[in-house]
Amino acid sequence: METIDWSSLSFGYMPTDYNVRYTYKNNAWGEMEITDSQTVTMHIASTCLHYGQAAFEGLKAFRGKDGKIRIFRLDENAKRLQSSCRGIMMPELSLEKFKDAVITAVKKNERFVPPYESGASLYIRPVLFGTGEQVGVKPAKEYVFIIFVTPVGPYFKEGFKPTPMVILRQYDRAAPLGTGTFKVGGNYAASLVAGEKAHEMGYSAVLYLDAKEKKYIDECGPANFFGIRGNSYITPKSTSILPSITNKSLMTIAESLGMTVEQRRVPEEELETFDEAGACGTAAVISPIERIDDLDRNKSYVFSKDGKPGVICEKLYNKLRAIQYGDETDTFGWITIVE
Numbered sequence: 001m002e003t004i005d006w007s008s009l010s011f012g013y014m015p016t017d018y019n020v021r022y023t024y025k026n027n028a029w030g031e032m033e034i035t036d037s038q039t040v041t042m043h044i045a046s047t048c049l050h051y052g053q054a055a056f057e058g059l060k061a062f063r064g065k066d067g068k069i070r071i072f073r074l075d076e077n078a079k080r081l082q083s084s085c086r087g088i089m090m091p092e093l094s095l096e097k098f099k100d101a102v103i104t105a106v107k108k109n110e111r112f113v114p115p116y117e118s119g120a121s122l123y124i125r126p127v128l129f130g131t132g133e134q135v136g137v138k139p140a141k142e143y144v145f146i147i148f149v150t151p152v153g154p155y156f157k158e159g160f161k162p163t164p165m166v167i168l169r170q171y172d173r174a175a176p177l178g179t180g181t182f183k184v185g186g187n188y189a190a191s192l193v194a195g196e197k198a199h200e201m202g203y204s205a206v207l208y209l210d211a212k213e214k215k216y217i218d219e220c221g222p223a224n225f226f227g228i229r230g231n232s233y234i235t236p237k238s239t240s241i242l243p244s245i246t247n248k249s250l251m252t253i254a255e256s257l258g259m260t261v262e263q264r265r266v267p268e269e270e271l272e273t274f275d276e277a278g279a280c281g282t283a284a285v286i287s288p289i290e291r292i293d294d295l296d297r298n299k300s301y302v303f304s305k306d307g308k309p310g311v312i313c314e315k316l317y318n319k320l321r322a323i324q325y326g327d328e329t330d331t332f333g334w335i336t337i338v339e
């Protein structure tokens with residue numbers, strides 16, 4: 001068996017031993033299959049290929065100091081996948097099947113769960129897509145659900161550091177009454193051009209404004225946005241934001257620390273008043289934002305002048321990570337221990 005250099009892992013794909021699958025046929029989900037095949041065979045007229053009938057999830061498993069493996073907010077991810085399925089007319093997978101699949105995928109690949117000291121984790125990727133053939137625009141009659149896992153390195157290799165982001169007014173990620181609230185592949189295809197452009201200009205991500213009025217903050221590509229002002233945690237409410245489970249968890253933690261949480265429309269100008277700002281999601285937990293440039297308005301909102309993250313961002317980040325790795329007791333019921 002090959003040995004893995006945990007310290008050199010990035011956020012990429014490394015093959016593991018097994019993945020687990022369910023197939024939907026004749027109006028029902030079948031039994032779980034465990035396979036070592038890394039490919040799928042599907043009909044050339046599958047709806048996922050032509051019409052983007054595909055949704056995914058992303059969650060992580062962590063190995064604690066005690067050697068135990070902890071999965072973070074499994075139920076929330078299961079529920080969000082059900083919501084995505086309703087959003088693009090795919091059959092929902094039961095919470096139980098989702099949970100069984102995640103736990104089986106982790107157990108079968110236990111040797112890929114990085115050790116506690118590495119700061120790395122096991123990324124779990126569920127994906128559900130239409131494989132039934134259809135040429136007219138209609139939902140498929142057959143679907144496949146797969147979970148694969150892959151070890152990923154700590155997001156901040158050079159430490160927890162703020163990065164610059166950019167507002168590019170000529171691009172939208174999702175329409176106000178479109179599919180922005182669902183975790184579907186199409187939203188990501190729609191954001192690739194803007195994302196690449198931002199990277200070429202030296203920014204880590206695009207901060208999207210609402211597509212209709214271009215006045216309010218929406219989210220940062222694949223992560224939600226939040227701002228800190230005094231003792232308040234402020235995060236946008238909109239009909240085109242994907243409800244981040246990390247954001248939901250940070251709101252709960254902020255409240256438990258005595259902060260005020262505001263989830264409401266956030267006009268761009270309010271950025272001026274924030275002491276700190278961050279992007280949040282499973283990959284990084286929090287990516288502190290150094291500054292946000294609105295190129296068309298010739299404006300720059302600066303949150304970190306010394307290259308260091310703000311104290312509240314750091315506190316929230318440390319607290320959430322401590323719960324995930326089992327360093328702190330999980331008083332919220334967020335952790336599933338793999339037995």
Ligand SMILES: *Cc1c(COP(=O)(O)O)cnc(C)c1O
Pocket residue numbers: 058183219221222223224242243244245246247280281282283
């Ligand atoms: C997945 C995702 C997020 C982050 O959600 P988490 O549950 O925190 O990982 C944020 N925005 C978009 C568009 C996403 O797809």
